[in-house]
Amino acid sequence: MAPKFKDGDVVATFNGKWVSWVHTVMAYCAFVGALFVGLWLHYHKIVENEFYGYPQEWFPSVSATIGDRYPERSVFMLFIALTSGPRFALVGLWYILTRTPNSSLPGFVASVGIFRTLTCGGWTYVTSTDDHDWHDIFMISYLVATIPWTAGCLALSPRNPVALKYRKRFAGGFFGTLVPLVYFFIQHKVHRxxxxYTIYSFFEWTLVLLDVAFDAVTAIEFANFEIVVKDLRGITRGAGNKAVADAVLEKEKEKQIGQVFSGVFSWFGFIDAVADVYNGFAFWSMLTSLGVCVWYFPLWHMGISGYEVMVMCTISPFLLGIKSVRFLVIKNIRIVHLLSLSGLLSWLAKSPENRLFSAGFGVWMSCLAWAATFYAERSQPHRLEARISAFCLGLLASSIAKFAFYTNNPIWPIMHAPNGGWNKLGLALAVLAMLRSTRSTASSGADIPAPGPNKGSPALAGLGLAGLFFAMHSLLSDSSTMILWVWEGYPIRGPIAVPHGAWTLLAMGFGLVTGLFAPGFARSWTFYGIGCIGAAILTTSSHWFGYYGALALAIYVMAAAPVLISNAARHSPASTFGLGFLVYNIMVLAHVWVVAYAFVPGGPIMREHTDWVQTAMMLLIGCGVFSAASQPSAQSIQKYKGKPNYNPAARKERSYYLYVLAFLELLAIAIAYLRFPSYNYTPYHPQEKAITAGIWTIHFSLDNDMWSSEYRMRDLIKEMELDVVGLLESDLQRIIMGNRDTTQFLAEDLGMYVDFGPGPNKHTWGSALLSKFPIVNSTHHLLPSPVGELAPAIHATLDAYGRYVDVFVFHSGQEEDPEDRRLQSEYLAKLMKETPRPAILLSYLVTKPLEGNYNTYVGEKSGMRDIDPSDWDRWCEYILYKGLKRTGYARVSRSTITDTELQVGKFVVDQPEGSNNFVPEDQVAPGLRFPQIFRGQGVRDHRYHVFEEPRYFS
Structure with missing residues (x-):
């Protein structure tokens, strides 16, 4: 008879390792079983993808294997369901094994494990055929949760050398496999x-095997567990009961997780960190919006308007040089922060002028508040570090918000509900965050000095802030900015905005962690040299090599931020933050003048000198490094004060900001996955082999009322059924334009390939191409412009219905520079003449029909024909063609979107050019007709105008 215990008889026992073994066997049976059945029954079907089949592709991906085909799908679902029970048990045993009374990490890891199990069931039982969106949501959630699960298990792993060795190997193999996995997926999806895809599939299967193997290692530790089943009321029958061993397992020695993450987790502390970061997000949202609001006025005045003076709103920290003002601001820091929210309220102002003034006042108060906050916290280094972390994470959060919203920040003054704005929610959260994060500072107004001696020059520290803020704003406030610096067209030879924008965001986070944990290295001249090399590579190189320089620079700038800001906070805020923002403003103007030189006094001096701007930026940061290097290190200061180098409160506070950072980075990865382009685009009328092409000058995506115009542009392009459209004045990747990229939203929403055209470092106002047809090759040109602004052009070759067709998108120089325009006409005419393929020119020519340079663009010199020589009422936009049948031409009014109409032409591939004779619409095939909705009064003030209705040709 089994021995009695006060809580019942032991009726069964089994070793804990069997939980791991059952989980491992069931999981492998699910995947491997489905693979064998699929290869046996549906081999040719499951190796086929959207582009190729057998024999080019000869091994199936995981998703194709476990997908919708019977019976392999059923085999997978059966075994994965059997895996769920052991899986929950495995997570529970791991929590029991690793829990400690003074750490919240085991509970967090266990909750992640449960979440992964539930999301696994989600993507298993909701296939992409059932609901593509939810399948992707469950899948990406599972993959993202794998990161904290793996990292948490490694951190909590008991002191077992064998188990730890295998965990490190499997985890390293898992994350190492992600790099070639992504590479070959892009080779398949983008480069075709x-x-x-077969090579990608091998890496995908490797991930599955390593993922399961990582959890199988728990069998080593669980072998020390014995799971006991007790009969508490004597309900069992028979004599088969076995006694449990009297020996009790010795309690696992508590493992030190790491100083940062040890201690009791406090939700109040975490909420404080979240509020601080959102406060930083609000600051960067307001600062990055100011330039866009200012830009509206010279844009519509076509020159200096006077409103440009509002860029000086950032110099408010100079007021902190007055002791009474400084005392007042610090004592009432919450009020100052709340007043800054006028910048988030500005979307309510209807007139552009009032919106600018409201946004400017918000930036004025926000710069004043943050400078005062840094200064007030200087006496307590851990509190100052927390504020700096919030400031930097606010930039990261702002960039991630723009990553999610196609480079627009949803709480900007140019956004509102009709164009995707989240202004009300953003404002409400900002009020709550500021009420929470501004409850107190280390100083109530008194000038409490920072610990240790104050060394280093305040002026140099201020110059360092100028370079730092300019680098953060100009290069890191949008994840696609530096990617477009290195973009050179098709075929793709470097990063693309999605998904590689997430790499920029990850580099920023890594840089901040480096600055927090290795401040000595962050302020070293060695690291500064690495940052300078990165800046030089970014400025001078293209493709992947140029982007590697961009990543190095992103890491350096974010790492330098804690060092430079904390050093500046030791001195008078007027001498550091005031001077810093003043010089930052000069840098902002300089980096606009490199392209706007034709419109500003003395502009030609800065013409095309982005290299000068980048050099000045790094020299300014070097000034800050020089000042910071003169200051004793934190360890030296602690010795100076006689305090130990150990602060549990500071360590715990830092951990909350690292939790926020981890969440933001996981969010960036998820956004990159969800936004990855499908590349399965089709033209509107393939039956007729029609190409509907348009040209539109979009005026930097700001409409007449200073609202971002992407949504309205999208609607007109979609309703006009454009297969190809050239966009001019489309480069928005500067501080003054918000570091935006309109083409991302249009391309993804309309389902089109996109070529951004010459990048921001090419000093043009921009030209872009969107196409329903694959872009086989594209070359960017800067046409001769000895006097005036640079004239950009794209020469792209499209695969239209199996026939190569060349498309040129071109913006010529200004009316004031006739010699520039003559040289440009000859250059472009030569390009068009040399192509043996059918061609379309979508252009902005600045000439009258049948006069002057028109005869260079049209005729023997170019080989091109005018889409409608009888249309005499043109000056800027022209559509030319050769080697295609032109069937229709229309001019569509712009409404209030921009200052230029949309011109559209219809062409047919593989038919002769035809004549200039007009034909009635009823003699044209339905697929070659223009939409009816724009006749008469049209819709939303878009209508056919000039000749009132479309023209059709025989």
């Missing part, structure tokens, strides 16, 4: 390389 035959066989790339």
């Amino acid at each position: 390389v035959a066989g790339a």
